[in-house]
Amino acid sequence: MSHVDEGTLHAYLDGELPSGERAALESHLAQCASCRAQLAEERALLERATALLGSTRPAERAVPPFEQVRRAPRRPWHMRTGFAWAASLVLAVGFGYYVSGALQRRPQPEAQPLATTQQNRPADKAAASEGLRRRKQDSGTIASVTPPPDANPRSAAPLPLDTVLRIGDTARPHEEAGVTAAPAAGAASRLAAAPSAQRADTRSAENLVSTAWPVISRGKAASLLGDRPVGVPGLATRGIRSSPTGDGTIVVEQALDSKTVIQIFQRPASSAQVDELGARERADRVLARYVGRLRVEISGPVSTDSLNKLLELVEPLP
């Protein structure tokens, strides 16, 4: 074998030389000091180039949930910084307007225009808080726009604008709303975007009273899903329950610690559902992904970031 060219040496160092050529090269190297020296040089060059290139890596960031990819076309990048604050303001005001509108859809002798809410209406915190709680509990109502029996006349009053704006910030369940085990994304916004009232009812049942879901065995869960149920490896599984509506949804409850339980909702994803859900999720911020053939959502009383990270860890339970 004649002396080896640098391309072959790089292919060898990269582990990309076909096995026949590799054997020939290695036997040549064993005899040829000059080629061994060149190999050492090329190795140093390769390591140097790799290190240089490595210094231009972007800052490592968590991989966003795959669901994010399904959302509406992305904004041109240059609009982001310039208009981000304006967009958030528009969203906040828009959401406030929506909330106000939803409340005004309840039976009222005279609908109050939003502007009047900025004046000193009975800015009763309890009333506002009550309104918020009612919205969470009656979230099926919002989806179907069916007026509930109006037990508390004060709750029918539009919320003061500042309260309305604060609701826009409610990315996580508020203690004051008295909701436990609520989803990571606001129940109201999630349900408002649900395409069917029946689906919305199911969701509120899942998130608020999942104890009403019957406990099932792992085998039963696997037969409902057509696949092994998924969860976060290493976390104790407290229980597996199935949806009382029989829609094939199950929830795996796992303990982060003695007090904190996360819920991992899962069901088989058909392609039709994928598209329908894809459309729905453009409107909210459900933390969801697909694991194999399962569509998986997560919720729990920890930060959205933590839920996101936990969701990334989810895999079929052993």
Added chain:
Amino acid sequence: MPDDIAEVYRNTYPALVRFLYRKVWDAERAEDLAQEAFARALVHRPENTRGWLFVVAANMARDEARKALREKRHLTLLKSEPEVTESAPEESIDANTQAQRVRVALEQLTPRDREALLLWDAGMSYDEIATQTGLARGAIGTTLARARRRLVEAYDGGQEGGQHVARG
């Protein structure tokens, strides 16, 4: 199949962002483009998702660069200001950092050498690089050897030049 794309997404997304970052030099924009590429993959369902993604990503990065150049020219005309010749859109890059010097060195490579190097760094095999670039498989080793040598030389040359200027 969407499930396959979800799997490719988890395995390939960071590499695709890295690949794009070295083309657009803006981390956020690289992420946007990577996600856009995956969104397109969901629509097109290509056979070889990974390879397809890198081709689409490279095209998008090139289109973005052209658009940015057009916009810059347009702005320059509007403002009647002399065109700024420095090609650094990322304000945060400190001209003195090593990353900036590597970037300058990288841009001195021929497009083909640079592409092969970036694809290798993104985890592509020689076979995949050959498919992407249209080079013969047997030429990939030589191309990478040349690209690495030129990168190191350009970097060292730039550094010596910089020190010379600093000393002078």
